Amino acid sequence: MRRTSYGQASALSPVDRLGVALSARRVRRSVGALAGRRVADFGCGFEARIACSLRDGVASLTLIDVALSAELQALDGVRTIEGALPGAARALGDASIDVVLCTSVIEHLDEPLAALTEIRRVLAPGGVAFVNVPSWFGKRLLEFSAFRLGLSPREEMDDHRTYYDPRDLWPLLVRAGFRPHAITCRRYKFAMNTFAVCRVDADGAAVAS
Numbered sequence: 001m002r003r004t005s006y007g008q009a010s011a012l013s014p015v016d017r018l019g020v021a022l023s024a025r026r027v028r029r030s031v032g033a034l035a036g037r038r039v040a041d042f043g044c045g046f047e048a049r050i051a052c053s054l055r056d057g058v059a060s061l062t063l064i065d066v067a068l069s070a071e072l073q074a075l076d077g078v079r080t081i082e083g084a085l086p087g088a089a090r091a092l093g094d095a096s097i098d099v100v101l102c103t104s105v106i107e108h109l110d111e112p113l114a115a116l117t118e119i120r121r122v123l124a125p126g127g128v129a130f131v132n133v134p135s136w137f138g139k140r141l142l143e144f145s146a147f148r149l150g151l152s153p154r155e156e157m158d159d160h161r162t163y164y165d166p167r168d169l170w171p172l173l174v175r176a177g178f179r180p181h182a183i184t185c186r187r188y189k190f191a192m193n194t195f196a197v198c199r200v201d202a203d204g205a206a207v208a209s
Contacts, residue, residue, distance in 0.1 A: 002084065002108065002159065005065040008046035015151045022189055023103050024050045027130050030184075030197045034058050037098040042085060042119065043105030048072055050103055062097065064088050086111055089118035097122045103132040106169075107160050116176035123200050131173070131196045133164040138192030164194050173198055 012020065027050065035057035044051050044063045052072075055061055062079045063072060073080045081088050085105065100119045106112045119129050134142055139160075146152040162168075166185040173183050178198040185196040 002066055004046075005067045006043075006045035006104070006156065007049070008067050008069075009155070010153060012049075013151050013153070015145055016153075019104075019189070020049050023132055024053045026132070026188060026195060027054060027101060027103075030195070031099055031101075031128055031130050034099060038062075038096065038124070039099045039101070040064065040092065040097045040122065042089060042100060042102040042115065043108075044068075044101075051101060059098075062092065085109060086114040086118045089115070089122065092118075092122045094121055095124040095127075098124055098127045100127070100129040102129065104134065106131065107133050107162060107164065110161060112161075113172055113175055116172055120177035120198075120200075125200055125202045127200045129178075129196075129198045131169070131198070133169060133194050134160070135165050135187060135192055135194050136163045137165075137187075138189070139163045141192055166194055166196075169194050169196055 034054055036059050038060045039051065039058045040062040041048060041051035042064050044065050046065065046067060046069050048063045051061060051063060060077060060079065062081065064081045064085065066082060066084050068080045068082055072078060081091050100123060102119060106115060109115050123129060142152060143157050146154040146157040166187065170183060170185045173196055174180055183196055183198050185194065187194055
């Protein structure tokens, strides 16, 4: 079982910082305003850079990862849960979160479906999930950057269990409980990544993004 979270063992490389910035921008475009909403970041990383960049005005922020910095744990209005997914998510109540972020996490898990099912469980009526994963095309470039150029942490690449194109991720989301018409699943970051936006309507059923 993984014992360290992303960014804990070493500072982020320029490549990693660019990836974080691009992911945060895609979240803003895909999810919309977060003010007044209950937000959770599953697998947020040691410093929760994406979630913290989106923190202003949220009703609450929940951060989950195997390890979290002391600074995060001291923040007012922030709930921190240390533990591995999917088990750590079970500390959250059913339909208790409005927005779930899960960025570059699923590819590291032995039980990706169980983690996605937890995301669906905790989403409240009207909620939305944003899921980001590296694609099979991205695998080649990520491994070249890590193993040949040393621009990304090789331990992160060695921890990958698989990669996802839309045709790989979409069926998992359906099996997790999201309805097909509720799922938008596309490539981005120059086809290096796949992202999905999944919504739940006010009655608790899925709606199109």
